[in-house]
Amino acid sequence: MTILLWTIQLLFVPTVSPLCFGVIKKIKAHMQNRIGASIFQPYQDIWKLLHKDEVISKDASWIFRYAPVIVFSVTVAVGASIPILSFFHNPFGDVLVIVYMLSLGTFFLALAGMDTGNVFGDLGSSREMTIAALAEGGFIFSLLTVGIISNSTNLFAIASGDIFAHSQSIVSLLLAFGGFFIVLLAETSRFPFDNPATHLELTMIHEAMILEYSGKKLALMEWAASNKLLIFITLAINLFLPFGIVQSASLLALGVHSAIFFAQVFVFCLVIAVLESTMAKFRFFRLPDLLVVSFILNVIAIILSIH
């Protein structure tokens, strides 16, 4: 049974995450009055890329060659450490471990962007590190808020505890969720931080760092990006909006929980897609203001949750 649980925990995020990208693109297409690609299109893209040959720059070193593996493995490892089926005791799920393992992925991604000396890669690395450095404060503090409310920084203990027990913690939960949502948009390179569908290199942040990749490495990088999106959405759902968390292992409860979970993921994809279709990307130097707002929201949430 434990083996089955661990297998699901390890494989869930990599398997389901391209579907999130597909759903977001489909909703954006409908908002533009188009039909758009099917929601399983990202799977076909990844499959095709895995079967293509590669072209690697002469200036690239081993960091360029191995960074996609490290970045992808980090997202799988973090996916195995977050609560999806929350009645399961997991020794990995500590708040700071999650934050810093994702930083490990960002570290290698930024180094890979600089490795070939591609001009836009350097630019993307610089911007990505600026955003990541400033988003860390909000990220740690939003997870700390729910940690203090639940009296534990283990994500599984937070998810399986009853957050809505105290009525005064609702306001701080909402504020912390607002702060976390801003960090979600920043770390997964969505609007208003970055446009994932842009072709203009001067406006890219995440896309710029993977301009030099092709074939299998590109497949791993794209997959890692969608993994990261699903990880953040799962954290938002299971920590801040834990409706329908099951405490037992019965099949019916599991089915109900999965249905509610996927419905919530769909709502998040809908919100992100609507945001991307209605607002413009911010000017780069307005983004730190947004990230500091996220940090301050979380600080207010912590203060409110203790009193």
Next chain:
Amino acid sequence: MLELIASPINFFLVLSLFMLGAIGSLWYRKNDSIANYWSNFFAIAGSVWGIIFAIALFVVGRDLSFSFHLFPVSFFSLAFNIDLLAGFFIFTISLITLFCSLYGLGYVKHFYKKYNIGSLGFFYNLFIASLLLVVTAADGIFFIIAWEIMSISSFLLVIYEHRNTKTIQAGFLYLVMTFVGTTFITLAFLLLYKYTGSFNFGLLKSHIASVPLFIKNIVFILFVIGFGAKSGIIPLHIWLPEAHPAAPSHVSGVMSGVMIKTGVYMMLRLFLDILQPIPLWWGIVILLIGLISSLLGVLYAIAEHDIKRLLAYHSIENIGIILLGLGSALTFYALGMPALGLLGLIAALFHTLNHAVFKSLLFLSAGSVINQMHTRNMEEYGGLIRYMPQTALFFLVGSKAISALPPLNGFFSEWLTFQGLFQGIAQLHGFTQWVFILAAGSLAFTGGLALACFVKAFGTIFLARPRSQEVFHAKESDLPMHVGMGMLALTSILLGVFSGSVTRVLEKVGRDIGIFHDTLSFVSTSSYRGIHAGTDFSFVSAPLIFMLLTGIILVVIFVVYFLINKNQKIRQSETWNCGTSLNQRMEITATGFARSIIVIFRRVLKPSIQQRIEYHDADSRYLLKSESITMVMSDVYNKYFYQPLSATVVWASSQLKKTQGGNINVYISYIFIALIVALFLVL
């Protein structure tokens, strides 16, 4: 057997090995290579024996306390007190010295025929011996003597390359700042002597009740300024970015890894041990100093493009993090929560050890690079990973450790510091809680900015294409340098993976301090060799994380590269540049990489852009010949604090000069006035 090793004789054996190395190095100064091998060999032997001594001390668990009364005066004796805390610092000093000396065997060869190797070996060994004396001295005067020996020998090491005027200036600034610090420390010890009648630490501790609170507060401020100047807290840090780059690299490693920690050691010794009980505001002041130093240190580091200055500013940042742990320990103990105080102390000690290891690793690899490139300016590096692959790997491990990335050691000490701060946020109220929130926020942002800074450093130095012709002549360093750096990298990894065991050891060390003898522990290390904080508040397990990451990486490599599409062909080509040809000026510079962060923090960093344009024809000014843009940070501390201060001192001295007119009648009247005043005081 271990009882025999953990005895005073062996401590003196360690000291004498270093002294033998010093004297022998001076004796053989005519022969460069013998002086090099002799001094470094004895330094290695001394440090190995020091490590064994410290381990034996820890296993036996005894405190060594002995003194020699050599002089007929009553207030001065050569008193030593080697308890577990001093033993921990002896271990750290010996460990770093061991690897830096191994590295030095190869590195010093670059100074053959240029400078006197004998004097380098002499002052190096003297420096290490004085470091050991500083952490074991138990008498105020003896401590100050050892402190002075340490300052002077490190000053002479800083100005070792004395033909360079900038080095001399840097050394002079270092000397002035360190003597200013020593003055404050001496003043504080004198004040304590006035009220307790002794310089001996043991007697001070037992008679501390006879010191009034007002004097204790003044003594606290004096000690913070004095030891803070040595540790490099903001705003007393101006000597650090000048002195550490000027010294030879293996000395920079020891200075940055160990010497600035002696300031922290004395703060620990005084505030947690000798001067207890202490008021609450001391802990809060240390927390505020820590959070300001860490944030400002990392911001100044990001703006740097001189590799050693960048590392020096990171030392300031990490001292800030250590002070966050110390401050939380002091605050919790003063509020009656000794278990959390012990947690803060463990976090501070762990980060001291970790920083010593990865900072010296970074300085040593930077030293290898500088040796080959003959410049410290990062804007001229690039692509060195192809010419110095092992050095690049060691620098990468050091960068990952200092950015607190799991599963290396930096992550676990920051985790422990965070746990202390989280508990403070959860359990305290009012102003204290706000300070803890600011401290945790500062630590969170510092981690992210340090990561950005090391992406910039590693990327500009080692990746992409060379930015200058010098890179093509770079060669990999030789074996002793590799061994020194490699062992440090391995230590970093091991300290990370076995952090549970290290925490257990540090807990025992922390308990040895008087106030923590009977506290229950907040951290426990049990399942999976991990660290538990509190009853199920948080848990992290280093070996599990390490195994999870490596396991997944291996599985992914196997599936992607050996199962799917085995016949993939990989072709090499030029970097894509939208169809134009790339030249070396199209790569990003270190300043360009950091520009976004500098602009965001412009109120703090105060950057200014200087443009220099050269035209083909100065009259018509139409065709550009060359243009250079430099981004300069203004030095606020010099401009608003030190220069006004020194101007005031010079003004005051020139006013005082008027009393020395040279007229002998005026001097006689001075004597007369002094006599009258003395008579009045006596009567």
Next chain:
Amino acid sequence: MLRLFLKIAKTSPMTLPVEDKELTQVNVAVVGKKIESKIRRLFHGSLAIRHIDAGSDNACEQELVALSNSFYDIERFGIHFVASPRHADMLLVTGPVTRNMAEAVKQAYEATPDPKIVVAVGDDALDGGIFKDSYAVVGGVSAVIPVHYHIPGDPPTPKIILYHLLKILEDMDNKVS
């Protein structure tokens, strides 16, 4: 904002449907060397196109841009445009390849990983079109890089480009089976 959302929800997609009988009326000009069978089966699910402007007069570009709008909607076939040639499977080259762009087109071809297809769009790209034999053009894309398919027209309407792309994919698929 709410009214905008309601209007979007109420309007049905006006995407041009693809009718089979129209496809057979179009001739696909196959220019260049053969492609191995694996590629055809491979590309049918997802095709990444990188467009190169080799000195074109922008007529073809405007038609290509129209391909991504809601009327023609090329994305529904799994075809999307990418920014970097390293991500691309197909290079779509427009313009008569001016002398200044010859090197750039070659570099883009070198930067694209195998297996790849090159399609020349427009009469200019075939042999220079209205700029044929000018001093400023090299004379068609095939003078610089090997071309596999060609879409005629000056410029071809988006409908013709769309049908030609589908025909290319079917052609590749047919040569497999």
